Amino acid sequence: MIKLTQRIAVLLAIISFASHSASPSKVTITGLSEPLENNLSYYLDSLGTESITKMGNVKLTKLVNEALNPFGYYHPTAELTRVDDKEIKLQVSLGPVTTIKESDIVVSGPASRNPELVAMMKSSNLKPGQTLQHQEYDELKSRIQSFALSHGYLDGQFTMTRLEVIPSDNQANIRIHFDSGEQYYFGNTRISNNQIEEVRLATLRDFEQGDPFDVVKLSEYQVSLSETGWFSAIDVHPDYAATTNSLEVPVEVSVAPRSKNVVEVGGGYSTDMGLRGSLSWAQPWYNVRGHSFKSAVSISEPEQSLLLGYKIPTQDILNDYYGIKFETTHLDYLDTLSLSSDLTFEKHWKLDNDWQSTVYVKFLYEDYQQAMDEGLSRLLMPGISFSYMDKQQDKKRIKHKHIYAIEYSDSRVVSDTQILRLTGETALSWSINDYQRLNFRVSMGANISDDLSEIPSSLRFFAGGDGSLRGYDYESISPVDENGELTGAPYMLSSGLEYQHRIFDTFWIGGFVDIGDAFESQFDAKMGTGVSVIWESSIVPIKLDVAHGLDADKGDQWKVYLSLGAQF
Numbered sequence: 001m002i003k004l005t006q007r008i009a010v011l012l013a014i015i016s017f018a019s020h021s022a023s024p025s026k027v028t029i030t031g032l033s034e035p036l037e038n039n040l041s042y043y044l045d046s047l048g049t050e051s052i053t054k055m056g057n058v059k060l061t062k063l064v065n066e067a068l069n070p071f072g073y074y075h076p077t078a079e080l081t082r083v084d085d086k087e088i089k090l091q092v093s094l095g096p097v098t099t100i101k102e103s104d105i106v107v108s109g110p111a112s113r114n115p116e117l118v119a120m121m122k123s124s125n126l127k128p129g130q131t132l133q134h135q136e137y138d139e140l141k142s143r144i145q146s147f148a149l150s151h152g153y154l155d156g157q158f159t160m161t162r163l164e165v166i167p168s169d170n171q172a173n174i175r176i177h178f179d180s181g182e183q184y185y186f187g188n189t190r191i192s193n194n195q196i197e198e199v200r201l202a203t204l205r206d207f208e209q210g211d212p213f214d215v216v217k218l219s220e221y222q223v224s225l226s227e228t229g230w231f232s233a234i235d236v237h238p239d240y241a242a243t244t245n246s247l248e249v250p251v252e253v254s255v256a257p258r259s260k261n262v263v264e265v266g267g268g269y270s271t272d273m274g275l276r277g278s279l280s281w282a283q284p285w286y287n288v289r290g291h292s293f294k295s296a297v298s299i300s301e302p303e304q305s306l307l308l309g310y311k312i313p314t315q316d317i318l319n320d321y322y323g324i325k326f327e328t329t330h331l332d333y334l335d336t337l338s339l340s341s342d343l344t345f346e347k348h349w350k351l352d353n354d355w356q357s358t359v360y361v362k363f364l365y366e367d368y369q370q371a372m373d374e375g376l377s378r379l380l381m382p383g384i385s386f387s388y389m390d391k392q393q394d395k396k397r398i399k400h401k402h403i404y405a406i407e408y409s410d411s412r413v414v415s416d417t418q419i420l421r422l423t424g425e426t427a428l429s430w431s432i433n434d435y436q437r438l439n440f441r442v443s444m445g446a447n448i449s450d451d452l453s454e455i456p457s458s459l460r461f462f463a464g465g466d467g468s469l470r471g472y473d474y475e476s477i478s479p480v481d482e483n484g485e486l487t488g489a490p491y492m493l494s495s496g497l498e499y500q501h502r503i504f505d506t507f508w509i510g511g512f513v514d515i516g517d518a519f520e521s522q523f524d525a526k527m528g529t530g531v532s533v534i535w536e537s538s539i540v541p542i543k544l545d546v547a548h549g550l551d552a553d554k555g556d557q558w559k560v561y562l563s564l565g566a567q568f
Contacts, residue, residue, distance in 0.1 A: 111180030155181030302333035319350030383407035460488025471528025471549030
């Protein structure tokens with residue numbers, strides 16, 4: 001454990017040294033509250049520190065003005081001093097603040113009687129005597145426009161928008177006049193080229209004929225249609241030309257069915273498992289009710305598997321479905337010889353926007369030999385899993401996903417033995433900026449049972465290999481028996497930390513450290529480290545890892561892993 005602590009300390013020292021040696025001189029701003037300081041920092045970040053030190057007082061004052069004017073400060077002053085080679089100090093004095101003298105905000109037309117809009121205008125911070133905030137002015141205009149579009153006032157328009165600032169008096173006048181026009185409503189929805197029952201697609205709409213027209217709901221409907229995976233092209237648009245005398249706007253939906261058969265090929269290579277390949281065949285829509293089917297074959301020298309799955313959507317197509325899954329796997333690797341088959345019935349539903357849950361019942365039949373243990377196992381295992389995937393995370397700097405599961409078998413109900421099985425996995429990816437990112441993952445598992453020998457090989461835990469502990473053979477880490485053969489473990493814990501840096505366009509390099517163990521009673525950390533080369537090809541992303549197992553057997557410390565496909 002001391003050796004592990006020393007290694008981690010050295011690694012952190014290297015990272016710390018690299019980050020400090022690469023850090024440029026910083027500008028320290030004083031005299032401002034946090035929002036004002038953040039906005040001024042944004043302006044300064046677009047300039048190098050050398051440019052700032054060479055900037056004259058006139059240009060510096062102009063830049064500070066541009067940053068602080070939106071907050072109502074039109075007379076700030078700034079003084080720049082260099083503290084040392086690493087720090088520049090910028091002292092800012094705000095001066096008097098500009099307040100609102102007149103606020104003339106008027107909505108005319110039918111929308112003026114809407115209580116929600118009236119409340120919105122009353123809650124505005126653009127009242128006489130209040131500090132001028134350009135953001136408040138822009139936000140109110142945007143909110144009025146958004147309200148009009150989401151409530152069917154399609155002809156609404158501003159007849160006057162004016163922000164008059166009188167810096168010499170530190171006063172401002174605001175004038176916003178909006179004419180809503182008549183209110184429009186949703187008309188009939190017509191779908192063409194559809195291969196799925198129209199009644200199923202209707203459940204994806206968040207509007208009915210006669211509801212106030214809302215362009216946002218049209219966009220959401222198009223997104224929902226896309227998420228079904230049934231169509232290759234979708235066009236949802238209002239037919240304004242066919243608007244009726246009752247101001248109902250028909251909605252035209254044109255779709256192109258996705259290919260009924262989708263084939264995907266994958267593969268990779270590692271020094272422990274050799275070449276591996278996969279072939280999947282899916283039918284995104286098997287019939288007019290939107291059922292889907294998927295099959296996948298995965299082959300490597302030690303392991304071969306076949307997966308068949310059938311999905312039946314419920315009324316809530318995107319979030320709820322029933323599933324039937326069958327998988328059979330043959331594994332002949334190191335001290336494991338196993339032929340397993342499992343049949344699973346599951347019910348999947350959505351907990352909230354990002355969390356999903358699945359309740360299932362799995363029947364596992366396995367003929368196995370693990371070291372000196374041999375057995376024929378039959379287990380009926382009900383379970384529940386929870387998974388998290390942020391649908392909007394492509395737009396965020398920090399991406400994360402999680403999956404946790406609990407399974408249980410009881411020797412009094414069909415099963416040969418009693419097991420409480422807990423598993424979990426978390427992965428995070430932090431895009432520090434456009435050229436740096438940091439990835440972290442952790443996996444854990446526990447089998448709570450009276451006798452490890454009664455647990456089949458596929459449910460025992462091992463560590464090592466790509467996605468677990470690089471620098472070691474695939475699943476080569478576990479307790480051993482008196483013959484030195486791997487027995488598998490009741491517990492497992494592994495984690496990995498990887499820093500990646502973009503070197504050119506879609507090419508990245510990285511450095512990583514993995515720590516983990518599969519153990520019986522005491523965690524004995526093994527450590528691996530290495531470098532990565534990543535090519536984020538638009539066709540198939542490729543990642544090459546070269547890893548060194550710091551605790552591996554002498555002569556077997558170096559491993560190479562080649563993987564194809566998305567990394568997160």
